Amino acid sequence: EAGVAQSPRYKIIEKRQSVAFWCNPISGHATLYWYQQILGQGPKLLIQFQNNGVVDDSQLPKDRFSAERLKGVDSTLKIQPAKLEDSAVYLCASGETNTEAFFGQGTRLTVV
Amino acid sequence: AQSVSQHNHHVILSEAASLELGCNYSYGGTVNLFWYVQYPGQHLQLLLKYFSGDPLVKGIKGFEAEFIKSKFSFNLRKPSVQWSDTAEYFCAVIPWGNNRLAFGKGNQVVVIP
Numbered sequence: 236e237a238g239v240a241q242s243p244r245y246k247i248i249e250k251r252q253s254v255a256f257w258c259n260p261i262s263g264h265a266t267l268y269w270y271q272q273i274l275g276q277g278p279k280l281l282i283q284f285q286n287n288g289v290v291d292d293s294q295l296p297k298d299r300f301s302a303e304r305l306k307g308v309d310s311t312l313k314i315q316p317a318k319l320e321d322s323a324v325y326l327c328a329s330g331e332t333n334t335e336a337f338f339g340q341g342t343r344l345t346v347v
Numbered sequence: 348a349q350s351v352s353q354h355n356h357h358v359i360l361s362e363a364a365s366l367e368l369g370c371n372y373s374y375g376g377t378v379n380l381f382w383y384v385q386y387p388g389q390h391l392q393l394l395l396k397y398f399s400g401d402p403l404v405k406g407i408k409g410f411e412a413e414f415i416k417s418k419f420s421f422n423l424r425k426p427s428v429q430w431s432d433t434a435e436y437f438c439a440v441i442p443w444g445n446n447r448l449a450f451g452k453g454n455q456v457v458v459i460p
Contacts, residue, residue: 268448277353277437277450278391291447326391333446334398335381338391 237261239339241327247345253315256342260308260329267304268336269312270326278326284310285332317346351440353451360428361459368423368454370438380421381439381448382412391437397421408432430460 240259248254260267265286270278281300283291286307295302299318304310314321324343328336352371360366372378382394395406402414412423421438438451 266446270450275356277351277452280447280449283447285446291445328391328448330448333379333441333443335393335396336448337393338383340390 239327239329239337241325241339241342243342244340245343245345247347248317250319250346251316253313254317254344255311255313256325256327256344258310258312258327258339260310260327261337263331264329264337265307265332266330266336267310268326268328268330269302269310270328272324272326272341274323281312314344317344319346322346351438351449351451353438353454356452356454358454358456359459360456362430363427364458366423366425366428366432366456368436368438368456370421370423370451372419372421372438372440374419374440374442377443379441379443380412380414381441382406382410382421382423383437383439383450384434385437385453386434394423394436428456428458430458432456433458 242257267284269281272278281295282302284304287304302312322345324341326341328338330336350373380397383391384394385391395404397404397414405411410425414421435453435455437453441448
């Protein structure tokens, strides 16, 4: 079974630039999560989709972050404009409802 | 605020020592519970999970965890660690009804050969 695919693996941008991350979840998984993991901390949920609808985006900084999940499959997370404190690993995960999530390798973002 | 707490963020052990990592959650209702592991350079992987039934669950690589409802705890144990257990361990919770997977801050475990 193919896992959760994320790209790119690494990204370095200057502050105030824009960046986008892509995620392809495991086929058939209705739930898709985006997490932000800052060094030394646990993953922080940014946004959660159930199929193509948002069920929780309470911790998403909506002034600069946006995400979409077209057709209930792939998802993109965008940051515009980026700040230094956005440097982190961005994790995508997918799962069936109320069960464990399967994680991708993550995208390590460095904002300079 | 509802949360997942993990203490003793950094743990250093010698091989063959026993490991126990604590996890407490503050959600009042029924929950699904998980322990994830992240080996150096790898993605998060599921170690074990608890949904219902026997509160002592066994996972991969000799790990087990015990759910104690009265203490809101789900502690992870391994009787004898190996150098390859060096990793970061995360406790996570899904409260029934909101499907939101929330993580603790993690425990960085280093096993010295």
